[in-house]
Amino acid sequence: MKILSAEQLKEADEVTLKNEGISSTRLMERAASLVFSEIHTRLEGADINIKIFCGIGNNGGDGLVVARLLHKYGYKVEVYVVNYSDKRSDDFLVNYDRYKKESNTWPALIKREEDFPEISPGDFCVDAIFGIGLNRPAEGWLAKLLLHINNSGAFCLAVDMPSGLFPNKVPGEDAAVIKANYTLTFQTPKLVFFLPETMKYAGEVQVMDIGLDRAYLKEVKAKAQLIGKREARQLYKPRDKNSHKGDYGHTLVVGGSYGKIGSMVLSAKSVLRAGAGLCSVFIPKCGYDILQTSFPEAMLITDKDEHELTNIETDLEPDVICFGMGAGKSSKTVKAFKALLEQTQKPMLIDADGLNMLSENNELLNLLPKHSVLTPHPKELERLIGKWEDDFEKMDKIEKFTKKYKIILVLKGAHSFIFSGKHTYINNSGNPGMATAGSGDVLSGIIAGLMSQEYEPLVAAILGVYLHGLSGDICAEEKGYEALISGDISDNLGKAFLALMNDEKKI
Ligand SMILES: NC(=O)C1=CN([C@@H]2O[C@H](COP(=O)(O)OP(=O)(O)OC[C@H]3O[C@@H](n4cnc5c(N)ncnc54)[C@H](OP(=O)(O)O)[C@@H]3O)[C@@H](O)[C@H]2O)[C@@H](O)CC1
Numbered sequence: 001m002k003i004l005s006a007e008q009l010k011e012a013d014e015v016t017l018k019n020e021g022i023s024s025t026r027l028m029e030r031a032a033s034l035v036f037s038e039i040h041t042r043l044e045g046a047d048i049n050i051k052i053f054c055g056i057g058n059n060g061g062d063g064l065v066v067a068r069l070l071h072k073y074g075y076k077v078e079v080y081v082v083n084y085s086d087k088r089s090d091d092f093l094v095n096y097d098r099y100k101k102e103s104n105t106w107p108a109l110i111k112r113e114e115d116f117p118e119i120s121p122g123d124f125c126v127d128a129i130f131g132i133g134l135n136r137p138a139e140g141w142l143a144k145l146l147l148h149i150n151n152s153g154a155f156c157l158a159v160d161m162p163s164g165l166f167p168n169k170v171p172g173e174d175a176a177v178i179k180a181n182y183t184l185t186f187q188t189p190k191l192v193f194f195l196p197e198t199m200k201y202a203g204e205v206q207v208m209d210i211g212l213d214r215a216y217l218k219e220v221k222a223k224a225q226l227i228g229k230r231e232a233r234q235l236y237k238p239r240d241k242n243s244h245k246g247d248y249g250h251t252l253v254v255g256g257s258y259g260k261i262g263s264m265v266l267s268a269k270s271v272l273r274a275g276a277g278l279c280s281v282f283i284p285k286c287g288y289d290i291l292q293t294s295f296p297e298a299m300l301i302t303d304k305d306e307h308e309l310t311n312i313e314t315d316l317e318p319d320v321i322c323f324g325m326g327a328g329k330s331s332k333t334v335k336a337f338k339a340l341l342e343q344t345q346k347p348m349l350i351d352a353d354g355l356n357m358l359s360e361n362n363e364l365l366n367l368l369p370k371h372s373v374l375t376p377h378p379k380e381l382e383r384l385i386g387k388w389e390d391d392f393e394k395m396d397k398i399e400k401f402t403k404k405y406k407i408i409l410v411l412k413g414a415h416s417f418i419f420s421g422k423h424t425y426i427n428n429s430g431n432p433g434m435a436t437a438g439s440g441d442v443l444s445g446i447i448a449g450l451m452s453q454e455y456e457p458l459v460a461a462i463l464g465v466y467l468h469g470l471s472g473d474i475c476a477e478e479k480g481y482e483a484l485i486s487g488d489i490s491d492n493l494g495k496a497f498l499a500l501m502n503d504e505k506k507i
């Protein structure tokens with residue numbers, strides 16, 4: 001699903017009005033009616049106090065439509081107009097009158113702290129103060145109102161965006177922003193719902209299709225795309241019945257050092273679980289028994305050194321090399337890595353200590369084969385590209401980095417981001433149970449395993465990250481977050497492939 005900017009959404013709004021020949025009031029009615037339906041479906045006529053806070057722009061107009069419809073259906077509604085300015089939008093005014101007519105009451109006006117209503121923890125608040133039109137931080141009594149809603153302990157549903165959250169930048173540290181429990185957002189998700197610094201504000205997000213112009217939505221160039229099951233499924237290549245293991249490629253997994261052979265077991269297993277035809281493993285001698293015993297499906301080659309990688313020599317011609325897990329970064333290993341890079345033309349997957357070696361020996365970056373996939377977590381990323389001010393600057397820096405070295409970068413996190421230089425893809429599978437040792441080793445194996453099956457590196461990265469998260473979701477259903485360990489993610493990858501093609505299953 002495309003993630004559009006506020007400017008693009010406004011343009012889509014205008015194109016829709018023109019092409020459908022409808023008024024903006026009609027479009028507001030359509031959008032806000034969906035919000036009402038969603039609330040009505042969930043509350044089922046419950047006898048609770050609903051407090052609706054409306055700004056004076058179009059987000060406030062949406063709030064007034066919701067208020068009118070809830071009132072009509074017999075809900076106990078109190079409406080507060082947050083009077084931060086006298087410049088009311090036309091559709092706000094239309095719906096202000098409609099609300100008054102429907103309810104025979106005047107909404108309460110909030111223009112200073114003394115006007116704040118008491119909010120009980122059992123109340124249901126609707127935040128329709130600001131949407132995508134926020135252009136400066138909320139200040140003074142307005143900021144206090146946002147915090148008053150947050151501190152009330154009441155359930156808060158945000159319309160389109162939590163108020164105080166900018167669509168295109170990170171709010172300052174002391175900024176007042178609504179912390180919504182739930183956000184019903186119009187047409188496309190907003191980028192800030194997925195960035196580590198801002199994702200806490202939106203709570204659970206649901207996208208409402210308000211029927212903006214299809215042709216516009218199809219044509220518009222989105223800066224980022226959200227990857228859910230539908231998008232991931234389109235990337236999957238079904239197997240030909242008449243095929244053999246040679247058709248699914250050969251991955252060579254290189255890494256490991258004394259005490260860190262487990263990471264190699266996890267990566268290598270995941271290579272085959274992801275469907276690669278063959279998997280060879282190159283490790284220091286000390287890992288021989290461990291690997292042969294725990295993963296007999298792999299072919300094994302050892303370094304001359306007992307404890308670390310010193311010379312990665314093989315006669316193999318793998319389709320992809322997955323490098324770095326548990327490798328350490330001694331000077332001997334750096335030398336071996338350099339020699340490996342010099343011999344390799346095909347895109348590689350580089351993870352963990354492979355990334356750390358790149359950060360400490362920048363000249364190696366120039367040796368990376370084109371379209372290689374790097375899979376850092378935020379700390380490894382910082383070592384690679386330096387510090388950033390906020391998530392937006394981080395994204396800019398990553399874009400430049402990926403363009404400069406012609407690589408693909410997977411930034412691991414609650415929502416992993418995949419950067420191709422031109423586009424950004426945001427993964428929407430996975431859960432907090434996956435924050436566990438070895439989870440990244442499994443991901444490297446999955447992506448490399450897909451690369452060896454002739455998935456383009458970018459496609460392998462996007463599909464691999466999605467499947468990794470989906471498998472984690474399946475594991476979490478069975479085991480809960482705490483007990484989930486990374487071997488489970490690898491072992492359940494088969495179920496993830498099945499779930500990818502299965503509409504009936506919830507995940
Ligand atoms: N996209 C679509 O297709 C549809 C969109 N719809 C809805 O429209 C919403 C966007 O509405 P909107 O443009 O009127 O902006 P909104 O967020 O209500 O802000 C209002 C005004 O607040 C002001 N202001 C800003 N910051 C401020 C501050 N810190 N402190 C004080 N004032 C501040 C600023 O005015 P300024 O003072 O800068 O002139 C701004 O214009 C969108 O989120 C969705 O809910 C649907 O109805 C239908 C389909």
Ligand SMILES: [K+]
Nearest residue numbers: 127130159161
């Ligand atoms: K809002």
